Amino acid sequence: MKRYAYYPGCSLEKMAQEYDVSFRNLCDRLDIGLEEMHEWFCCGAGMVGNISPLLGLAVPLKNLALAHQRGLAQLVSPCAACYNQFKRAQHEVAADAKLRADLEQIIEYPLEHSVEVLHPLEMLERELDGRPNLAHEGVSHLRVACYYGCLLTRPPKVVTFDNCEDPQSMDRLLRRVGIETLDWSHKTACCGAFYAMVNPAKVLELARAILEGAAQSGANAFAVACPVCHLNLDARQPEVNQTYGTNFNLPVFYFSQLMAFTQGVPAEGLGLWRHVVDPQPLLLGAPVGASPR
Amino acid sequence: METPVTAAWKESPALAHLKVVSPEACFQCNRCTAGCPLLTAMDLTPARMVHHLLLGEWEPVLRSKAIWVCVHCETCTARCPQEVDISKLLQAARVIAWRSGTVAPDQAIATYFASFLENLYLYGRSAELPLTLICKLKSENYFQDFTLGLRLIARGRLNFFSLPRGGSVYRRLYDRVRQKEAAGA
Numbered sequence: 102m103k104r105y106a107y108y109p110g111c112s113l114e115k116m117a118q119e120y121d122v123s124f125r126n127l128c129d130r131l132d133i134g135l136e137e138m139h140e141w142f143c144c145g146a147g148m149v150g151n152i153s154p155l156l157g158l159a160v161p162l163k164n165l166a167l168a169h170q171r172g173l174a175q176l177v178s179p180c181a182a183c184y185n186q187f188k189r190a191q192h193e194v195a196a197d198a199k200l201r202a203d204l205e206q207i208i209e210y211p212l213e214h215s216v217e218v219l220h221p222l223e224m225l226e227r228e229l230d231g232r233p234n235l236a237h238e239g240v241s242h243l244r245v246a247c248y249y250g251c252l253l254t255r256p257p258k259v260v261t262f263d264n265c266e267d268p269q270s271m272d273r274l275l276r277r278v279g280i281e282t283l284d285w286s287h288k289t290a291c292c293g294a295f296y297a298m299v300n301p302a303k304v305l306e307l308a309r310a311i312l313e314g315a316a317q318s319g320a321n322a323f324a325v326a327c328p329v330c331h332l333n334l335d336a337r338q339p340e341v342n343q344t345y346g347t348n349f350n351l352p353v354f355y356f357s358q359l360m361a362f363t364q365g366v367p368a369e370g371l372g373l374w375r376h377v378v379d380p381q382p383l384l385l386g387a388p389v390g391a392s393p394r
Numbered sequence: 395m396e397t398p399v400t401a402a403w404k405e406s407p408a409l410a411h412l413k414v415v416s417p418e419a420c421f422q423c424n425r426c427t428a429g430c431p432l433l434t435a436m437d438l439t440p441a442r443m444v445h446h447l448l449l450g451e452w453e454p455v456l457r458s459k460a461i462w463v464c465v466h467c468e469t470c471t472a473r474c475p476q477e478v479d480i481s482k483l484l485q486a487a488r489v490i491a492w493r494s495g496t497v498a499p500d501q502a503i504a505t506y507f508a509s510f511l512e513n514l515y516l517y518g519r520s521a522e523l524p525l526t527l528i529c530k531l532k533s534e535n536y537f538q539d540f541t542l543g544l545r546l547i548a549r550g551r552l553n554f555f556s557l558p559r560g561g562s563v564y565r566r567l568y569d570r571v572r573q574k575e576a577a578g579a
Binding site: 111112114115116118140142143146147148149150151152153154155156159160163203206207208251252254255256257265290291293294295296297298299300301303307336337339340374375376377 | 431432434435463465466467468469471472479481485486488489492502503506507508510511514518519520521522538539541542545546549550551552561563564567568570571574575
């Protein structure tokens with residue numbers, strides 16, 4: 102069994118435990134080995150680089166060095182922000198020998214062997230390639246809008262993930278497990294991210310546009326791959342309704358929750374109770390084997 | 395145009411490592427501006443900021459609120475037909491504004507960044523309780539998102555009682571970077 106270094110990141114350790122737990126359970130089901138590097142620390146989250154660019158690069162690179170020290174050649178990073186930080190740091194040092202030498206000194210580790218950084222969507226696509234019949238018929242009532250957000254897909258030259266204006270990898274994975282996904286308008290629109298700390302009203306406006314886009318395409322749920330997208334679409338959904346007089350009731354799943362469900366992980370292993378918009382009636386209320394719409 | 399701030403930019407060792415992509419290729423198509431999700435909260439549009447920088451006018455950019463509004467969603471950078479890394483230019487502007495003390499008044503996000511770093515120095519990982527407390531104390535804005543907080547606590551999403559352990563690897567890095575920057579690397 103292949104083993105990947107696993108970097109959950111601060112959000113998955115705390116606020117987004119349901120992403121962490123469902124992803125681990127999914128990998129367990131699929132016999133994919135994750136090895137958490139317990140000594141990991143924050144990736145910088147894009148905040149550190151705004152005060153010290155050098156520290157902003159040193160922090161993700163040191164974490165990758167910790168994975169390399171364990172003899173692991175690939176690292177899986179489920180949080181889109183962490184993923185972006187890793188890819189960005191690797192991109193910068195690849196283009197600048199002096200910068201690389203300075204960073205090697207700072208992190209006290211050579212950078213010649215780079216660890217391959219993968220988002221779970223990339224890793225799963227590779228791992229599931231060639232595996233037959235993963236489809237589950239109890240999810241045929243779902244019509245899911247896959248929301249990729251910003252940091253997973255942009256800038257395309259740095260993250261080299263999928264297509265930055267119309268990504269498909271989450272759609273492909275969910276379709277493979279029997280879930281219908283939709284073409285819709287706001288796949289890679291920005292949710293406002295941490296701007297909510299300063300101006301929640303502006304973020305409600307952006308969240309509303311995304312919710313509206315999904316609703317108009319006929320979606321009855323979202324799938325996301327980033328804890329901040331989840332927070333702004335799920336936890337702020339009641340505020341959107343209150344502010345704009347709308348009545349959205351769109352559960353926001355992590356793609357890992359949906360995939361784990363279809364692969365037989367019991368509902369307790371998905372962390373569904375932690376959502377603000379209760380996803381249980383939609384996901385668990387359906388009779389198994391319900392006929393497709 | 396050489397201003398004290400421009401000079402600071404050139405001399406600042408902190409910025410030696412921020413390989414700034416030159417704004418010179420910009421031909422003002424305004425695609426960056428058209429795609430910016432936070433445009434309406436900005437006092438300068440991304441295209442205007444790029445044009446100021448192209449003319450060597452750092453002051454209006456450094457003193458703008460707009461540089462603190464950007465959340466680095468990278469839409470502008472991804473779509474620029476001339477491959478100007480607008481998002482990175484704004485990052486550079488933030489660093490200079492931060493270090494030269496030209497942060498526009500009432501920029502709560504600057505407070506948030508500072509809180510974030512202080513929290514990391516203590517714990518190495520992001521921890522809600524210290525981060526929330528440091529940020530609220532610094533901004534004196536105690537009730538924003540109060541109901542959201544309650545909603546999250548009810549679902550076990552905000553755990554105030556477990557703190558991450560061990561910021562020592564981070565602190566060592568932090569100190570080494572400070573030394574390097576002080577040495578003018």
